[in-house]
Amino acid sequence: MTVITDAFIRAAQNRARALGLTEHPVVVIKHPIASMNRDQVVQLARGSVEQVAQGLLAAAGGAGND
């Protein structure tokens, strides 16, 4: 499970392909984040948390597995 900003989509896809991880779950957020304040980052995280959870569950073997 990897979170990337949209500036790095192409690089991330290429790298995943090179590693044979074409199904690796990725959540894409808007670039840039380094200049955001804490509240903005928290808001961004809340907006992505569901996708991240789904990605982690998928990486663990599929949604619904304990």
Next chain:
Amino acid sequence: MTSPARSPRRGPAAAAAPVAAPRASRLSVSGSVRDINDYYYAKGWTDGLPIIPPTQDLVLEMLEASPVTMKAEQVLGRLPPLNGTVTVEKVAVNSVMAGCKPDYFPVVLAAVKAVLQPQFNAGGITTTTGGAAPVLLVSGPIAQRLGINSGTAVFGSGHQANATIGRALRLTMRNLGGAVAETMEKSTHGWPGKYTMCFAENQPRCPWEPLHVALGYPAEASIVIVVAARGIHTMVESSQETGEGALETLVASMTAGGISGYYFQARGASPVVVLGPEHAAEIAASGYSRQDVVDYLFEHVRLPMGVIKNRGHYGARSWPAEYETAPDDFMVPLVADRSKFLVMVAGGDGRHSSWFPAWSATQRAVEVVEG
């Protein structure tokens, strides 16, 4: 390459056969040299400058200059970020394209092997926004033998060995590692070291033991050191009359805002300080050895915590844990370990010195040049 390969005139393989890979594929491209260059450029195989078409004869000639222990199909490793398989032959192809003379090939191979060392982090160097490029430092008798410039305009143009050895490494990183802008290469700016950066220590004007000897190698050995740098920072000191004065001004040039090394010490990157020969002579005349200069830099190239806190790369800092509770008057060193400073002598006349700010998530890599 453009047509079927013959086997180079080589001795028997080493007893323990190294990993081998299929030979490089062959292409047939017709037209003028300009047409072939246009083709290579359109394919994304060049750095934008013209290349020498890597015909089978030229590649073969390059391979014949490789160390006796190496065969064309030998795998040297997989080069991140795209993990292309690096063979001796493929490095030879890129060396021909770069314009190398065959005599340069052992140095190119040593540089490629250094870049493949995991701690160098070739993948990170390519993909960072921080503009890192490999800097090849050559120390040992081979530098003079090949005519690697160490004197006037040492970082500049006009010397075939400097220009093409560094370029061969960069083309290898491009074509086998995927160091291509907008796909894997993500530098905000980058710098001309992305084309080439290779030079040697100015041994005749170095007041100390050779760099490779200082690093523990025999005098007769030749080594390539590869560091990842974010650019070149130059300084002039033509007013002070002592070596201490030159060192003080050098330190002042290394204690500015926005230098990422202060925030990323945990990985052990190496800033490279290149003393001009006149500064080196003045510093030596003031009683400093090369190690004394390293010690001086470690003690003085520091910034107060209160100055760097909440600036630069503070939000992504990676440094010794004890810094976290240090007061604002704690002097943060540029490197946590003094041995990370590389001090060398290069350049021509004039009271100028330079330093290469290290990109941070890397460690230098060293390879002996095989004969």
